[in-house]
Amino acid sequence: MQTGKKQWSLDTTNQTLKEFAKLVNGDKAARKVRKNEPLKVGVDLGTSSIVLTVLDQHDQPLYGAFEYAKVVRDGIVVDYIGSIQILKRLKAQAENVLGQTLTSACGAIPPGTGENSANVVANVIEATEMEAKEIVDEPTAAAxxxxxxxxxxxxxxxxxxxxxxxxxxxxxxxxxxxxxxxxxxxxxxxxxxxxxxxxxxxxxxxxxxxxxxxxxxxxxxxxxxxxxxxxxxxxxxxxxxxxxxxxxxxxxxxxxxxxxxxxxxxxxxxxxxxxxxxxxxx
Ligand SMILES: Nc1ncnc2c1ncn2[C@@H]1O[C@H](COP(=O)(O)OP(=O)(O)OP(=O)(O)O)[C@@H](O)[C@H]1O
Ligand SMILES: [Mg+2]
Structure with missing residues (x-):
């Protein structure tokens, strides 16, 4: 039955998630990007893994990869050097596949963990030679x-x-x-x-x-x-x-x-x- 107001649904986001998972699992090859094509990069430093995400200007997934890691505990970076090493590896792989240098990224922290942990995440990103544009809170990013x-x-x-x-x-x-x-x-x-x-x-x-x-x-x-x-x-x-x-x-x-x-x-x-x-x- 048609109602006037469109119901909120997962349809569109599920499509993007499935596309992204194909890229992460290697079931679909990432396309080479144009020289100077603006890229949007996300870094999720999690308790169980570090995920690197690259989107195009229309928020369509271009590349994704992750490594299991124990460098973060309850949202706080406990192994700073380890985090940087992993992120450097993920970034180098992404650049190799995409054919472009990643120059900026955003990161996230759990809400209420404070400015210090945001600074640490920004520092990890900057240590891999990307400008840390914004550190957002995780649920806001999910929403x-x-x-x-x-x-x-x-x-x-x-x-x-x-x-x-x-x-x-x-x-x-x-x-x-x-x-x-x-x-x-x-x-x-x-x-x-x-x-x-x-x-x-x-x-x-x-x-x-x-x-x-x-x-x-x-x-x-x-x-x-x-x-x-x-x-x-x-x-x-x-x-x-x-x-x-x-x-x-x-x-x-x-x-x-x-x-x-x-x-x-x-x-x-x-x-x-x-x-x-x-x-x-x-
Ligand atoms: N197929 C699966 N079945 C059950 N649990 C899984 C599966 N895959 C991953 N997990 C669990 O999901 C958890 C990791 O989830 P996620 O990647 O969302 O966490 P994170 O972002 O690294 O951590 P946090 O948000 O707590 O900092 C781990 O406990 C892992 O064991
Ligand atoms: Mg998480």
Whole structure:
């Protein structure tokens, strides 16, 4: 049925996410860019990986790559030199593929981590010879990519879960909970009596998804309960879950069940924030 007002949907953003994932996975070759074509670059220094994103002027993905890394903890850079080395590598690979030098980039920090951590992220970017244009907060970057003006973004990354409520483009509430994907890994490690590094690989193995999920389900329910409490004080829909730790087949079903509302998950949820960050590079 046609209604006058267009419903908010994930359709367009899912298309971009799928294109981006093809570039990251090497299923699609990046095109060489024109000399002096303006590029928009995003750097996401995360607890579990560093993601480099390159967009064209129309915010279409040109290139993407990431490296797993343990250089950031709970949004704070704990290995400055290590971060720079990885970013230098990612930048050099991007320049080689695109045939152009990357001259500027934007970065991001979790909300409420302060000016110091923004400076550190800017310094990491500048140490790789890119001008740090803007350091934005992560949920705002995610909302920009999702074109979400009113709603709740739940970003479940490696170390933390960030719940951010937007009303008419304004971030009106942020709750950061120190539980993320690494806690799911620890639960799995404890259950199977195996080292955390082995449990991490087991967790990400798509063939083990249905065996893993019942074990980590209580962690998902905890995150949904926290989100429910936040929404009891500030209600904004839709609820969008992003971040790598939402990558289970039954995640949304379990999360929505505890939340008591339907949450939505974009395709390749781990790339939402990195793509949003690059959109700020002007
Ligand atoms: N296929 C998968 N199944 C389950 N979990 C996954 C999968 N892929 C990645 N993860 C988990 O997602 C988490 C990383 O997510 P993401 O890349 O969004 O985090 P980050 O940005 O590095 O961290 P943070 O935002 O907390 O600083 C890790 O805990 C990782 O194990
Ligand atoms: Mg993140």
């Amino acid at each position: 920009k990519f999702l074109r979400l003006t009113t709603g709740t973004v739940v970003d479940i990354g490696g170390g933390t879960t960030g719940i951010s409520v937007f009303k008419q483009k304004r971030l009106v509430k942020v709750v950061d909970e120190p539980t993320g994907g690494s806690h799911m890994t620890l639960v799995l490690a404890g259950y199977h009596h195996i080292p955390a590094d082995d449990a991490e690989l087991m967790k990400r193995d798509p063939k083990k998804d249905s065996a893993n999920f019942p074990i980590i389900r209580p962690v998902v329910e905890k995150m949904a309960t926290i989100t429910k409490n936040v929404m009891a004080t500030q209600l904004a829909e839709p609820v969008i879950v992003v971040g790598g730790a939402t990558n289970f087949k039954d995640f949304v079903k379990a999360f929505s069940h505890t939340l008591g509302r339907s949450a939505l998950k974009p395709a390749f949820p781990q790339f939402v924030t990195p793509l949003g960050i690059a959109m700020y590079d002007k």
